Amino acid sequence: MCGLVGVVGTDDSAYEAFVGLMNLQHRGQDGAGILTVDTKRSQFSMQKGSGLIENVFSERSFRALRGPAAIGHTRYATIGRRDPNLLQPFLDSNAGIAIAHNGNIVNCYQVREELIEKHKHVHFGSESDSEVILQLICTYLGNEPPKDNDQLFSAIGYAMAELVGSYAVVGIQKNCSLFAFRDPNGIRPLYFGKRDETNFAFASETVALDYLGYTEIDEVKPGEAVIITIDGKVFRKHLLQKSISPCMFEWVYFARVESQMGNTAVYKARFDLGLILAEEIKRRGIEADVVLPIPETSRIAAGAMAEALDLPFRELLIKNRYVNRTFILDDQAARQEAIKRKLFPIAAEIQGKRCLVVDDSIVRGNTAKQIVKLIKQAGAKDVTLVSTCPPIANPCYYGIDFPSPDELVANERTEEQIAEELGADRVVYQSLDGLKKALGQKSLCTGCLTKTYPTDVSHGTQFEEMRNLDRSKQLSETM
Numbered sequence: 073m074c075g076l077v078g079v080v081g082t083d084d085s086a087y088e089a090f091v092g093l094m095n096l097q098h099r100g101q102d103g104a105g106i107l108t109v110d111t112k113r114s115q116f117s118m119q120k121g122s123g124l125i126e127n128v129f130s131e132r133s134f135r136a137l138r139g140p141a142a143i144g145h146t147r148y149a150t151i152g153r154r155d156p157n158l159l160q161p162f163l164d165s166n167a168g169i170a171i172a173h174n175g176n177i178v179n180c181y182q183v184r185e186e187l188i189e190k191h192k193h194v195h196f197g198s199e200s201d202s203e204v205i206l207q208l209i210c211t212y213l214g215n216e217p218p219k220d221n222d223q224l225f226s227a228i229g230y231a232m233a234e235l236v237g238s239y240a241v242v243g244i245q246k247n248c249s250l251f252a253f254r255d256p257n258g259i260r261p262l263y264f265g266k267r268d269e270t271n272f273a274f275a276s277e278t279v280a281l282d283y284l285g286y287t288e289i290d291e292v293k294p295g296e297a298v299i300i301t302i303d304g305k306v307f308r309k310h311l312l313q314k315s316i317s318p319c320m321f322e323w324v325y326f327a328r329v330e331s332q333m334g335n336t337a338v339y340k341a342r343f344d345l346g347l348i349l350a351e352e353i354k355r356r357g358i359e360a361d362v363v364l365p366i367p368e369t370s371r372i373a374a375g376a377m378a379e380a381l382d383l384p385f386r387e388l389l390i391k392n393r394y395v396n397r398t399f400i401l402d403d404q405a406a407r408q409e410a411i412k413r414k415l416f417p418i419a420a421e422i423q424g425k426r427c428l429v430v431d432d433s434i435v436r437g438n439t440a441k442q443i444v445k446l447i448k449q450a451g452a453k454d455v456t457l458v459s460t461c462p463p464i465a466n467p468c469y470y471g472i473d474f475p476s477p478d479e480l481v482a483n484e485r486t487e488e489q490i491a492e493e494l495g496a497d498r499v500v501y502q503s504l505d506g507l508k509k510a511l512g513q514k515s516l517c518t519g520c521l522t523k524t525y526p527t528d529v530s531h532g533t534q535f536e537e538m539r540n541l542d543r544s545k546q547l548s549e550t551m
């Protein structure tokens with residue numbers, strides 16, 4: 073999962089890309105990059121670095137990153153977290169094209185091998201699946217800049233036909249045109265907006281476009297490619313149609329609450345998840361004195377639930393805002409240490425109470441277990457752990473770094489067994505129907521819940537093996 077930005081038609085394109093990325097920092101904290109094209113000097117400039125966006129760029133960066141068009145990327149690593157070669161954007165100087173990618177290509181190793189076999193000149197500078205996308209496009213173009221928009225559309229269509237997985241991509245050409253495209257299932261989000269006749273931007277989430285003052289916001293549709301030229305002409309082409317299956321986890325956890333995803337605002341989806349869970353609490357006859365959110369993501373759902381149950385909503389777990397989201401941290405020891413430092417209970421308010429503790433989702437269960445322990449130690453009489461997401465029991469092949477299934481707390485456990493494992497008196501999960509109703513989409517990717525994926529995932533095991541190897545390597549490096 074990563075964040076993407078593309079800006080065309082303003083002299084401040086690099087700074088705008090930076091501000092856009094700052095609004096997408098939650099989508100990846102492992103590194104960031106911005107690439108610009110300067111029409112006057114007809115050249116690309118790029119800066120990339122590891123860590124948070126504000127640590128990668130300085131005022132000096134924007135003096136070097138010149139030109140009216142820019143693309144930017146903030147990285148969430150599923151593999152090779154410490155490898156600087158995996159930072160994006162990726163540039164092919166011969167074809168005069170650079171791209172940044174959010175998602176995961178399931179058949180990446182297979183396509184990569186085929187490219188190397190068929191095209192002796194193809195060279196990869198990294199193990200990144202995003203480079204595979206770039207090289208598919210560039211080999212189709214004969215490693216030369218596209219002659220016109222039709223040729224670029226054809227190259228993207230060719231890449232789409234070869235790729236299996238999730239991809240939202242923003243790209244830039246040496247002539248300063250931006251382009252963007254999205255996988256035919258629409259698993260990862262991508263939007264674009266307009267500020268005036270020649271000034272447009274792309275972003276992974278609407279919140280970044282809103283912040284920068286772009287309006288007339290529209291989705292890059294699943295299977296669609298969009299090209300925007302430096303003089304503000306917009307060309308759209310639908311290239312491939314498959315079942316539309318956006319990732320349910322965007323609404324549940326990943327996206328900013330201010331964003332609009334598809335036809336449902338993230339805020340509304342989270343509110344409705346809470347209302348639906350309140351009905352379930354009533355149906356089961358669970359009694360409670362107070363509703364507590366586990367900050368931050370579950371706040372909206374917990375508030376809705378409290379309102380519907382006519383119970384007080386109380387912030388009784390106080391977060392140390394300087395500790396990163398534990399889910400993104402990539403090794404077990406780092407996550408456990410972060411949880412310990414992250415939350416503090418208000419014991420005087422918890423003492424003797426029956427608590428409904430609301431979390432957005434339960435993945436490994438490490439956070440939930442630690443929190444249940446904290447609340448019990450603070451004197452709670454009874455703890456019901458409520459998850460706004462149904463049980464996650466299967467891998468994600470599309471860019472969310474869930475651990476292997478045997479590390480997922482819901483894998484092959486009943487609700488009672490999960491409650492016992494987490495130390496809670498009971499757990500209440502959102503139902504699949506409740507999730508679908510709250511998110512309001514015609515169809516969704518729910519692969520990690522149901523094991524039914526919107527694409528072929530037969531090559532996914534190769535990716536999982538590589539990821540496990542990578543994890544062991546990283547672990548041995550830290551020991």
Ligand code: SF4
Nearest residue numbers: 319320468517519520
């Ligand atoms: S498998 Fe789960 S996390 Fe991955 S894209 Fe599908 S819904 Fe999202």
